[in-house]
Amino acid sequence: MFAQPHAVTASDALACPRYVRPVSTTSLSQREVAELFREHGPMVYRRALRLLGNPADAEEAAQDVFVRVMRSSHTYDGRGALVGWLYRMTTNHCLNRIRDRKRRRELFELHVGHQKAAQSGPTSAADLVMLRWLLAHAEPKLAEAAVYCYLDGLSYREAAELLGTSKRTVGNLLERFQAWAEAQARTAAERAAQSEP
Numbered sequence: 067m068f069a070q071p072h073a074v075t076a077s078d079a080l081a082c083p084r085y086v087r088p089v090s091t092t093s094l095s096q097r098e099v100a101e102l103f104r105e106h107g108p109m110v111y112r113r114a115l116r117l118l119g120n121p122a123d124a125e126e127a128a129q130d131v132f133v134r135v136m137r138s139s140h141t142y143d144g145r146g147a148l149v150g151w152l153y154r155m156t157t158n159h160c161l162n163r164i165r166d167r168k169r170r171r172e173l174f175e176l177h178v179g180h181q182k183a184a185q186s187g188p189t190s191a192a193d194l195v196m197l198r199w200l201l202a203h204a205e206p207k208l209a210e211a212a213v214y215c216y217l218d219g220l221s222y223r224e225a226a227e228l229l230g231t232s233k234r235t236v237g238n239l240l241e242r243f244q245a246w247a248e249a250q251a252r253t254a255a256e257r258a259a260q261s262e263p
Contacts, residue, residue: 094139103132106149110156116217117160119194127163131156150228161209165202200247208246211239 094102110131115124134155142151197217201209207229214225215236222233229236 094136096136099132099136099139102135102148102152106152107132109149110152113153113156114160117157117213118163119198123163127156127160131159134159154228157210157213158206161201161206161213164198200243200250203250204243204246208239208243211236212243215240 107128111124111128114127114131115121118124118127131152135152142148201212204212210229211225214220214228215222220228222236225236226233229239231239
């Protein structure tokens with residue numbers, strides 16, 4: 067449904083001014099949303115697929131994002147690239163889905179059963195489950211920074227532009243996320259050690 071030979075990435079969106087599109091302060095028409103969907107739907111889908119790990123959920127999330135675009139296009143203030151706004155909206159929507167308790171349980175059952183499966187790139191399914199759990203429980207700003215830098219591989223500069231902060235703040239957010247994640251891992255290891263007979 068969303069296949070495209072060369073699609074826009076977050077780096078393209080941040081680096082290329084052609085992706086900056088003025089949007090009126092009133093709601094977009096159905097035609098305008100359909101045009102945005104044709105132009106940016108593949109990028110939104112890939113973003114959702116990367117975060118959610120399931121093609122069906124990613125398609126549903128992409129549709130949800132464009133419904134939100136139709137309902138809340140007046141919130142786009144015209145600063146920065148429109149694709150950056152869509153990227154942030156997609157990220158936030160997917161993080162909210164991950165935080166959903168039922169969704170976390172489904173992801174855990176889906177991926178833990180496949181721990182012996184071959185790794186997908188440099189990250190195993192078990193690592194992705196752990197990362198998704200951490201993202202679901204971390205403070206929202208920490209989770210966003212972690213997604214942009216650790217999962218998407220964006221530079222601090224690119225993440226700072228998407229977050230609307232400085233590179234230094236991104237670094238601070240990532241340090242806080244790492245410290246928090248390490249504390250969570252220690253706590254989990256201690257619980258596991260205590261439960262062993």
